[in-house]
Amino acid sequence: MSNRIEPIDHGSEFGIASDQSTPERSREREWKRLERDRFVRESRVEGTAEDGDVVKTGTTTVAVAGTDGVVLAADTRASIGGGRFVANRTTQKIEPIGDRAAVAFSGSVSDAQSFVRQLRAEARLYQLEHGRSMTLESLATLAGGLVRRGPYRVLDLLLAGVEDDAVGSLKSNADTDDSKDVRTAVYDIGPGGGVMTTDYAASGSGMQLAYGALEGAIGVESDADRTVAGLRPIVAGAVRSATARDTASGDGMTLATITADGLELERFGDLEAVEADATVGGGGRTGGEEREEVN
Numbered sequence: 001m002s003n004r005i006e007p008i009d010h011g012s013e014f015g016i017a018s019d020q021s022t023p024e025r026s027r028e029r030e031w032k033r034l035e036r037d038r039f040v041r042e043s044r045v046e047g048t049a050e051d052g053d054v055v056k057t058g059t060t061t062v063a064v065a066g067t068d069g070v071v072l073a074a075d076t077r078a079s080i081g082g083g084r085f086v087a088n089r090t091t092q093k094i095e096p097i098g099d100r101a102a103v104a105f106s107g108s109v110s111d112a113q114s115f116v117r118q119l120r121a122e123a124r125l126y127q128l129e130h131g132r133s134m135t136l137e138s139l140a141t142l143a144g145g146l147v148r149r150g151p152y153r154v155l156d157l158l159l160a161g162v163e164d165d166a167v168g169s170l171k172s173n174a175d176t177d178d179s180k181d182v183r184t185a186v187y188d189i190g191p192g193g194g195v196m197t198t199d200y201a202a203s204g205s206g207m208q209l210a211y212g213a214l215e216g217a218i219g220v221e222s223d224a225d226r227t228v229a230g231l232r233p234i235v236a237g238a239v240r241s242a243t244a245r246d247t248a249s250g251d252g253m254t255l256a257t258i259t260a261d262g263l264e265l266e267r268f269g270d271l272e273a274v275e276a277d278a279t280v281g282g283g284g285r286t287g288g289e290e291r292e293e294v295n
Contacts, residue, residue, distance in 0.1 A: 071257055
């Protein structure tokens with residue numbers, strides 16, 4: 001009988017060799033792995049130190065297609081930890097893509113900034129290679145592909161715009177004879193890259209409240225004015241309603257109006273005055289407002 005002491009396998013647990021691992025210990029290790037992965041996922045969403053303090057926008061974004069253009073709106077509050085701490089009060093969550101399209105985003109700010117740069121670059125490269133801009137449908141498909149294949153962990157998008165109506169193309173359901181030679185569209189692009197076309201959409205932590213306001217104003221049975229002038233106060237009101245109850249949304253608002261003539265981006269620092277300005281079509285000046293035109 002040998003007196004030699006066998007070395008302990010350092011890959012084992014409690015001195016039990018790896019090849020002697022019991023089913024109970026295997027299940028325990030698998031459970032620990034799943035718990036670790038779940039913790040990492042939750043950390044990324046909540047913006048904890050495990051993910052480098054990712055700034056997450058709780059957000060309310062809205063986009064509506066009308067007969068002569070589209071209107072997008074978003075609040076300007078950026079928060080950490082699902083709305084528990086306000087990190088920034090002047091975050092712009094609507095970005096132009098070309099001169100007649102824009103994207104509104106909710107999710108990680110860093111993901112959104114990186115995504116917008118890449119989408120703009122791809123759209124510009126297409127324009128240089130083909131001598132014309134991408135169609136809205138192609139732009140939405142590209143955006144969905146970038147989200148699906150890219151490194152973006154928390155990103156939810158609304159893409160909307162106006163384009164010349166080509167032969168055989170389908171106009172928005174909101175279109176009437178007044179829309180003439182333009183096509184308007186809104187695309188809801190989910191975190192998984194899925195692309196859905198719709199007449200109106202809301203996204204972010206305040207989306208339920210915004211949808212309630214939208215359904216009441218421009219639902220199926222509604223005879224509301226579907227021109228850009230008529231939609232501006234409705235869209236602004238939907239975001240305003242969400243900020244009243246959603247703690248992750250608030251502070252100011254960005255309002256984008258896109259027609260065949262181009263894109264106009266307005267920034268408001270006072271939510272109370274936004275709807276009044278939107279009702280008069282931007283003719284009145286309110287405190288803290290900035291205006292930018294993209295033609």
